[in-house]
Amino acid sequence: MTAQVLAVIIFIVMFALIVADKIERHIVSLGCGLVMLVLVFGICMRSEAAAAETLSLQSFFVPNFWFQAGETAETSTGINWATIIFIAGMMLMVEGMGHSGFFKWLCLEIARAVHYRTIPIFITFMIMSAALSMFIDSITVILFLAAVTVELAQILRFDPVPMVIAEIFCANLGGSATMCGDPPNVIIGTSLGYSFSDFITNTGVIAGISLIFVILFFYFSYRKELLAGAEGRGEIVYPNPREAITDKKNFMCSSLIFIVAVILLITHAQTGLTVATIGVFIGALTLLTAGNSALLLLKRVDYKTLLFFIGLFVVVGGLEQTGVLESIADLIARLSGDNAMLMVAIVLWLSAIASAFVDNIPFAATMIPVIRSLAAAQGVDLSVLAWALSMGTDIGGCGTPIGASANVVGISVAAKNGHFIGWGRYCRHSAPATVLVVFISMICIYIRYF
């Protein structure tokens, strides 16, 4: 009992400190992880085995970690090293792509292809945001897309704010479509043993249907605002996409590596290569082809996020080992009775509402053991709960300016250029769009799985 209370206190303190934003979140999660190891595993539980299981270092030496022959649905607990290695590899690849000017070139090419007309740019940028976020982390996508949008808005004289808000939403939506699109999905996929194709054929379909509704919703919401400044543009000097490419050789290499990464991810269930292996391969390939820039790319990797994940997994491991998460699963089971549809609704809406206000990564990491317990105890299909959790955490974050990392980055990029997006302006259309997509997700899950 003491161990459970302590684990909950450590978890709450970690969450409060992350929300307070006074101390960097990787220091918070690592510090809380260390306290969890010493106090809960060491002093209260006196269990070396529980600590070792949470640290999960043995996972590196299991062949399944690198190569999985055939369909496997092995689940893991504690530090999810596969997630960390995969994200590190993708970070390297994305750094390489950004370094070569790939993203800016792509944005400008698309703008040129639609003849720099505001509404077609608005729609194509939403689709591009969703498509890129399926494979690249949404922070990077928004970082480049929002910057180009603001730049184009200045040239073409339209208000960039509606476009940036819509791009943020679509980046989060695109991220929900694949296993590698959003950190919660990487964690769900690697923890519960789901493949890229499992995601694309389940959450991917829901995200695709939702995207159609979202484009229509934002088009009707922002049409007037976007067209307001488009008249009387006068003489305009359009940017040349080729000028965005800083290094032709690197540009070609990083584009090829991106294509290889997409192919490897799409086929990983068939090839047997795990996401950890893909992460190592893509990261190594990027470094090998980067030449003199390799060291620079290594330095640019966001180590703080990786360390944050490690600490977070230890804290959540503490909650799991002490049985706290099982108690939460029991509570959800009691609330929903034997009604699986109600259980899915609770997981979906709870995840969405929580993710609108707190970081969806710790939330997803916490909920995975909960849905695992629910599935085991109530006989509900684990995959259905996993898709509900994935859609809830990924889409819920769209609802508020602080719900997801992409929102924060997009708002910051716009603000740095003098376009301030407050809570009111952000939520006016994004909050209803979030409710709409969560509702669509619920309907899709009900129709398909019940």
Added chain:
Amino acid sequence: MVEKRNLIISVGREFGSGGHVIAEDLAKRFGLPIYDHGMLDRIAQEKNVDKKTLEKYDEKPVNHFFSRTVSGHSSSLQDNLAQMQFDFLKKRADAGESFVVVGRCSETVLKGYKGLITFFVLGDSDVKLRRVMDVYGLSEPEARNMMAKKNWKRKSYHNYYCKKRWGDAANYDLCINSSRLGLKGTADFLEIYIRTRLETEAGGQMIKK
């Protein structure tokens, strides 16, 4: 040959102490531009946006519960505006410009720049209260409430960005109670201090305008 050097006067102030009026007076006496909320005009012009949008977030503390930071990017509009103002001040200082700046953590942001002189103006509570009542035409409770709110905001804003606390004597060259000498008397005293500093440090070198 006399080398020109820049002079940057940073004035922190308690609400109602008359620190802003003193800063304006010093700017006139030394023939320097003053950067206060008017800085927003310049920023709005540079960014091609409406000043009114920026005003709402000027010198306001960051709300931890309604904002988040991701990889150095903040969703707080207060934070983004504060960073713009800090950059604006640093650019001016880098360009060798002389100016007076009111608040905006300038004593910390511009630390290390040659020619920086930092003041903090405080005052007796009853004197500040009377002044706020007169200037804003408020009743005593209203003025007291306004003072408490404004000072809390300035303190929170300052302490979010600076290691040293708002109004802590260790953070400034000189802290002065404006209730003792009055606003003009305080400005007279500070002028003497500035001229003495300039003479002592630069041996009578000219001020670069």
